[in-house]
Structure formats: C-alpha cells, structure tokens
Amino acid sequence: MSETELEFQLVKTNGVTLHAVTAGPRNGPLVVLLHGFPEFWYGWRNQIKPLAEAGYRVLVPDQRGFNKSQKPEGIEHYTLDTLRDDVIGLIKLYNREKAHVIGHDWGGAVAWHLASTRPEYVETLIPINIPHPAIMPKAMLTIPLQWLRSSYMAFFQLPEWPEKLLSADHFEGMAKGIKFSASTGDAFTRDDLEKYKEAWAQPGAMTAMLNWYRAIRAGLPEGFAHPGKVTVPTRMIWGVNDPFLSRKLAKKSIEHCEDGTLTFVGEATHWVSHEQPEIVNQLIAKYLSNQVVVG
Template structure:
C-alpha cells in the first residue's frame, strides 16, 4: 500500500480524522464509508486510485473512529453530513471532487449531488439508495420493509447501543460476517474494526445517524434531478437493500449507469478488483489495476 498521511481537518465546526494519499496535484477523490465502517473500509481502493493519479481523501465521518463525536442527534442530520464534505473540498482548495460513497456514505453523496452539485465532478454510488427512496421506504414491497426493520430498532434510545457493546462487539461482528461472503473480514481486519467501535462515544454517535434520519434528515432530502455523470454499482445479494431500490434510484439521474454484480452489501471488499476496474473505467475511460 502507498504511504498514507493522517490529517485532522476542521470542517463544518467538526474535526474529522482523515486519511490522505496520492499526488498532491492530482484530481481530488473523496471516499465516504458507511455503517459500521470507518476509513479502513476503502483499503482495497486506495492504491488503484493513486495509480490513476488521484489525490485520495478518506475521512472517518463524524461520530466514527477518531473523528469528533458531537453528542446531540441534530448534529447528524444529512445536511450536516453533506456540509462536512463540502468543507473538506474547500480545505484542499479545490472547487470540485469526485465523490464515492457506500451505504450511508452513499446517502451523503447522493444528497450532496442533489443539493450542491457544483462541488462534484463525478459520482460513484455503491449499494446505497437515493435518500428520497429511504424517505418512501414504507411504500415499498413487504420484503424490503422486513429487510429494513433494523431502522426502527435503532430509533430506541440506549438499548441498541448497549447490545452492540456486549461481548467485545459480538453482534457487530456477526452482522458483518453473516451478511458478507465467507472470508471477507479476516480476524486481523475485524480487530481493527473493533478498535474503531471501542472509541468513546462511537457506538451512540454512529447510531445517531439513523436517529437523525427520521427526526430531521428525512425532511431535508430533495427530489432534484441529478445531471452529473453517475455510476451505481450494486451487489445483487445485498441482505439489507433490494435491487428495486437501485433501479428506482437511477430514475433520479439523467446520466447514470447501473451495474449489478455478484456480491453482497460489502461488494467493495468482496470483489475489489471488479469494483475498482468498473469505477476507474467510468472515471477515466481506462482500466484500473
């Protein structure tokens, strides 16, 4: 792996621990992780993107790992999450960046593209529905409602927080391993995840993203058509999100390509060579190795 630099960037009144790599004058690409990951979730994408000449920026999003953890739910609204990324782009004195998002990182990326598209060059989404789709989730077919029942559980104060902390985060570990292809998360990699979850206040802060979703964020999402070039990559065996959500998300774009490949919600970790090749071909028209 190429040399990684660590920065603590103040953005939108919050300090984000951020990993930076690649040529300083290269085009900016920001990778946004989801729940319950942190910057390390993009470990397989760093070198290929650097080899394509990109300046790679991977923040621990607010509430995660070594980043600051505001205590109130309101601090985790989707507008705040979006503005964190705007602040990162401005910190590097750039006008635009390529944005790549998975899971919750994808929701933030979608929202940035919908509300402040001037900051985005191109958009890559991995297994993450458009926020308007999340807002309308109760209208979808029963199987998707069943898949998403955990969203209601996360709204309960304190109980899910306590359960996730039990037995060295056993529940988190089981969820990751049971919803991914066998061998996706090694024991050493899982230790790194557990270290991030053990940071003081991390579990509650991570869950506050979901709690803010149905308190404030749901009213902040917009249906504005996205005219940027968009690539949607979707693992077809996603335990949490159906293919219908991917297809419906594409309808919010005028210039989008949807590629469905063999894998689960964690496709960027299971099939990194395929994901990297598809992503870099979309971004530059060349294969990425």
C-alpha cells in the first residue's frame, strides 16, 4: 500500500518511545495490530488498508525493541506484564477506553495476556497462530514433538551466539528461513525481506528482539499456572501447517475462552496473514462487524 495513506508517529507509552503507524478515520473504533518475532509494523501491510477503509482507526506499533522503537537494555524490560502495559498506554494515548486487539506470534501472546488480565481494555481479541501463553509449558511435555518444534527458543537463551548467527551475511539466513517456512514463494518478496533486514539492522534491535524470549526466564506472570477463562469475545485464526506450533495448541487455547471461535485456514502456515491475506481480512472483518457498528 502507498505510504501516503499512512501516518508515521513517535509516541510515548509506559516509559518508552515507540514508532507507530496509524491509518483510517480518527474517530473510528480503534484496532491495534501487534506483530511478532521477527517482524515489525510492516508485517500487517495486507491488513491496514482494508481495516482503515472499513472505518476503523488502525494503530500498528513497532513493539518495544523492534525496528525504530526504543530498545531498553536488560531482559527485565521485556516481560509480558511490561509488554501488556505498553498496549494499555497506547489505548489510553489514543483516547479510547478499549480497543479491538489483533496479534500474531509474540504480538498475540501480548494480546492474550492483556485480555486475560485486563479485559476492560479489550473489545475483541483476535490471536493469529499463537496459543494462550499458559498452554505452552504443558504442551512441551504433553504434545508429541512440540518441544522439538520449539527448540529454537532454548537456543535464543544463549548470550551473544544467537545474535551472531542471525545477523551473519547481513541476515541472509534469517530472511531465507522466513521465506522457506512459508507455504508460497511469493508470501515474502525480495523487497519485503530487504525491508525486514533494514529493521533487524537497527542498532540494538537483534538483542532487544531476542530479549522477548530471554525474559521467559523470569517466569510467566502470577496466575498463569491455573488461568481463568478469557471473558472477552475471542476469535482465533490458525494456519493449519504451522511448522513451529501444533494445531492442538489452538484447540486447547480456545477451551480457555468463554466466548471463543477457532477458524483453521488451509494452505497456510505460521505466516497465514501473508499467505492468505484475503481470507484473513474477511475473517477479521466478519469478527469485528459482529462486535461493533462502524458509522
């Protein structure tokens, strides 16, 4: 989409400065799009315009540590509670009491945590290929081969070596990993991947991005061992051929929702919003239209 349709801003929330992209009518219902690892706001490029044209005020931050957003040093700045509070601050900053929150990968984990612990800020929760964070520890022990699929998370705990490996040859291996893990060759174009490389090359970005994983060492927030039901309307979208996460995780996650719907999307992987953008956009439009009338 043309950058002239977007507004680029630096905003302050929860003690950090985040780079954010906005689009759509200023008085429209707020939709917050939260990217995961190793993406940035650009990962939602296929969703921003349709949402804006449907009358929503779309807010897409580079989450802390990513791309042009601030990168605090130390893993203690990347806990789920802190990441959740970043989003709460953004909702307040844009003068809303609550928002529709859509998250993929780590962005979805933040969205789950926000809806689970501060539901008053969430109108609708749409997690995309990410289970409820409380599901993962048990899944590593009970779902065959999930520990193997998630073994990269253990590697990311090491100091310095992950940064060296991922940044080698100007992040070429990292870019190829994303491209080849997608179900279609055109899900990520060469131009797309060059934009990703530029984001990864920002000073301090790779360590800050990995600190999202390293902060797991601090343990999950209190209450995650026996989480209560998610009370906000939850509409999960899941690419069935995710190489990193078993679809069983999606089924177990939806069991934690009082008002939950799970939709599997065929011919798609972890990168479903890139591979099947029209289907994902149709599902999002359907889910949001059932919750609010845009006028």
